[in-house]
Amino acid sequence: MRIQSGLFPTLREAPSDATSVSHVLLTRAGYVRRVGAGIYSYLPLGLRVQRKVESIVREEMDRAGAQEVLLPALLPAEYFKESGRWDVFGETLLRLQDRKGGDYHLGPTHEEIIVDMVRREVKSYRDLPLNLYQIQTKFRDEPRPRGGILRGREFTMKDAYSFDVDEGAAERAYEGMRVAYTRVFDRMGFDYRMVNADTGAMGGKKSAEFQILVQSGEDVIAACRQCDYAANIEVAETPAFPARGPEPGSVPPHEKIHTPGQRSIEEVSKFLESAPDRFLKSLVYICDGTAVLVVVRGDHAVNEIKLGRALGAAEVRMAEADEVWRATKAKVGFAGPVGYSGRVVIDRDAASISDAITGANETDYHLKHVQHGRDFEAEVVNVREIIDGDACPQCGASLGLYRGIEAGHIFLLGTRYTESMGASFLDDKGVQQTIVQGCYGIGVSRLVAAAVEQFHDPNGITWPMALAPYHVHLVQLGNSPEVDLAVRSIEQGLESRGVEVLVDDRDERPGSKFKDADLIGIPLRVTVGDRGLKQGQVELKPRSEPDPKKASLIGLDSAVSTLVEQVQAALHASA
Ligand SMILES: [Zn+2]
Incomplete structure (x- = not known):
């Protein structure tokens, strides 16, 4: 493809409503254009990347034995009314009426x-299993669509459903889909x-999210630096710390000390020359309308979701300042568990x-x-937030905190829809049974944006070979017959x-061509100009190499074979 004869518009300026790197770069480099809030057109480059994502997903679904179908986007209300989701979805559902008022x-x-399709077609255990995608x-009518195609109102998904x-x-x-998903993201x-989202709260059914690790992600996850342990920060675990401080029996009676105006742990810790991890930080929370004093170690923070779960x-x-005053009879910063009259809970690492x-x-x-235990009583709970460097519950190595974009979700649904919609089969004894369902999603258009969030530098996008819109970006300098001929022969x-x-x-x-090449982000850049051709050479520079001096000269004769080798090596490494 030649830029001169196609639609490859690049922009110097970022769109004014852009809040994410992918939004800025995909717009500036000419991959997408905004049509309305959360609604985008894909230009030729953007569509090529989306097609690459789709074809990897399709290959891995087919390899896993799933069959492709296509269900309509426009749906009569009766199905969602039957399952109850016509109401549950609320304003997120984009509703419309046809000319007859339906x-x-x-x-x-x-x-x-899909459950409706399966309940019509499946009669016997011989018709199962099925896996359709x-x-x-x-x-989805998102209240605040933002981030470009990262969270649009119209988006492309791969959704698969298993029936057993x-x-x-x-x-x-x-399990088969879990393996297929790891292959998709590896490739x-x-x-x-892969973050296990199984908390037991969903009725013991299995579920896991695939999180792309990026600084800009919305979700915080704790992941081990050594093993495969990873969990959302709300459910992440770490072993309790061993007891610290002197022998409990040797500690002198507690003693009041004057700390005028010293409110924060930092201030008091500096004032008393004592490390924050020797402090009991006491915070008043309002839990279902009642004040609860929550005590954590000075260098730890309370995770409100864990607290809610621990207290039911x-x-x-x-609590607001006036509620703290009512609960503790002191200003914010001086609450403590000793002599406190209400409910007190203490994190195990503070206890x-x-x-x-x-x-x-x-x-x-x-x-x-x-x-604790001598000067005050409190229920011991596990409510603190995991911090970077905490021990992994699986192997003991250190946990790191990462931000992630949820790009895939696998979910063992059970009979949530098949039961209520009457999707059943006759087993080998002729007894009617309910079909057991799983569902598996991948955000296809979201992955295009997530890739840019993960693969970019200050000059533009740095696509991995498997997702790049093209493998090689051939920059032609000048239009002498020699250059024309060399470009044509490499291209062909x-x-x-x-x-x-x-x-x-x-x-x-040349400067503006190189700028655009960096912005567009194709993995291999080859420059053909008169100066190099005089020595029988062209210049090769990988996009991932930030130093322009690291470009290498390769012989014109061997350029094609060198490039084919590098492209194939990069694609094989990921396949
Ligand atoms: Zn580990």
């Missing part, structure tokens, strides 16, 4: 539609983690400090030599060997 909506997901446009005779068979289907070259409370929030400093429930005073040589080439044949300054 209720319709655009599909945000297709569990009901589609790559389809989905619609019992839980055991369904678990094997789930695309992502740095990602539906709503948890920090194991034998000689601690804490607020005195009196403005401008703290207490030292405080010991590569294309005949299945390598995709984008030729920049525009009449532009």
Whole structure:
């Protein structure tokens, strides 16, 4: 393909509404254009990348034995009404009426539609198992669509659904999809983690998310630096710390100390020359309307979701200053568990400090030599937030904190939809049984954006070979007959060997061509100019190499074979 004869518009400026790197770069480099809030057109480059994502997904679904179908995007309301989701989805569902006043909506997901197909077609255990998938446009009326195609209102997803005779068979289907998903993300070259989202709260059914690790991600996950342990920060575990401080029996009685105006742990710790991990930080939370004093180690933070779960409370929030005053009779910063009259809970890593400093429930005073069990009673709970460097619960190595973009989700659904929609079969004894279902999603268009979030540098996108819109970016400098001929021969040589080439044949300054090449992000850049050709050479520079001096000269004669080799090596490494 030649830039001169195609649609490859690059922009100097970022779009004014852009909040993410992928939004900025995909727009500037000419991959997508905004049509409305959360609605985008794909230009030729963007569509090529999306097609690469789709074809890797399709290959791995087919390899796993799934069959492709295509369900409609426009859906009559009856199916969601049957399952109850017509109401559950609320304003997220894009609803419309046809000319006869019938209720319709655009599909945000297709569990009901596929269950309906299966309940009509499956009669006997001989018709199972089934694993059906589609790559389809989905619609969700997000309240604040942002981040470009990272979270649009119209987006492309691969959704797959497995149907089995019992839980055991369904678990094997789930496991097969887990393997297929790791192959998908490995082949695309992502740095990602599979995060078990199984909390037991969903009725014991299995579920896992595939998180692409990026600085800009919305979700925080704790992942081991050594093994495969990874969990959302709300459910991440770490072993309790061993007891710290002197022998409990040798600690002197607690003692009040004057700490005028010293509120934060940092201030008091500096004032008393004592490390923050010897403090009991006492925070008042309002849990389902009641004040609870929550005590954690000075260098730890309370995770409100863990706290809610530990207390069985539906709503948890920090107390306001006046509520702190009512609960502790002191200003914010001087709360403590000793003499506190309400409910007190203490994190296990705070409970194991034998000689601690804490607020005195009196403005401008703290207490030292405080010991849980001797000076105050509190329920021991596990409510603190995991921090970087905590021990892995699986292998003991250190946990790191990462931000992630959820790009895939696998879920052993059970009979949530098949039961309520009457999808059943006759087993080998002629007894009617309910089909067991799994569902498996990959955000196809989201992966295009997630790739840019992970693969970019200050100059533009740095696509992995498997997702790049083209493999080689051929920059033509000048238009002498020699240059024309060399460009044509490399282009044809590569294309005949299945390598995709984008030729920049525009009449532009070399500097601006190189800038655009960096912005667009094709993995291999080859420059053909009169100066090099005089020595029979062209210049090769990998996009991932930031130093322009690291470009190498290769012989014109061997250019095609060198490039074919490098492209194939990169694709094989990931396949
Ligand atoms: Zn580990």
